[in-house]
Amino acid sequence: MIAYIGLGSNLGRREHAVLSSLRRVESEGAARVVALSSLYESEPDGIPGAPRFINAVAEVAPLLPAVDLLQRLKAIEAGMGRTGGHQQSREIDLDLISYGAETGVSAALTLPHPRFHARAYVLIPLQEIAPAFVCPRTGTPVAELVARLGHVRAQVERVSRRSVSGRTTG
Numbered sequence: 001m002i003a004y005i006g007l008g009s010n011l012g013r014r015e016h017a018v019l020s021s022l023r024r025v026e027s028e029g030a031a032r033v034v035a036l037s038s039l040y041e042s043e044p045d046g047i048p049g050a051p052r053f054i055n056a057v058a059e060v061a062p063l064l065p066a067v068d069l070l071q072r073l074k075a076i077e078a079g080m081g082r083t084g085g086h087q088q089s090r091e092i093d094l095d096l097i098s099y100g101a102e103t104g105v106s107a108a109l110t111l112p113h114p115r116f117h118a119r120a121y122v123l124i125p126l127q128e129i130a131p132a133f134v135c136p137r138t139g140t141p142v143a144e145l146v147a148r149l150g151h152v153r154a155q156v157e158r159v160s161r162r163s164v165s166g167r168t169t170g
Contacts, residue, residue, distance in 0.1 A: 066096065
């Protein structure tokens with residue numbers, strides 16, 4: 001089973017926060033990291049005047065059921081000092097983008113993530129590490145989702161390539 005986690009930060013040491021949060025995902029027994037996209041910088045979505053985000057997407061082999069994985073991600077956010085809400089700047093943001101072929105909506109979790117298909121800062125790194133990804137809900141390939149973004153793609157810029165260990169790879 002493969003899951004995808006979106007990572008982002010626009011406060012403090014942004015790159016460090018993204019990479020540290022991913023290390024915590026592994027060390028806290030939530031998932032085993034399989035691949036990590038390059039790091040991308042993007043304009044804040046719905047937060048006028050806020051600092052730019054560093055974003056990435058990780059492919060993981062989950063070690064927990066989906067709802068428990070999401071709860072662990074939220075606990076990692078809290079443990080890393082996240083204070084901002086959805087429309088605020090934040091130290092770290094971890095979103096469960098997809099969890100295998102699971103789909104569904106509950107009070108605790110929506111799979112796949114309800115807005116991932118409209119977010120260039122998720123789709124572009126997702127396509128980088130999983131070019132064959134297909135949305136489990138709609139059957140739409142990630143390449144088509146990226147193509148639908150149009151000019152919004154230009155608002156996401158690769159700033160560095162990373163390996164899972166956090167070393168620059170190119």
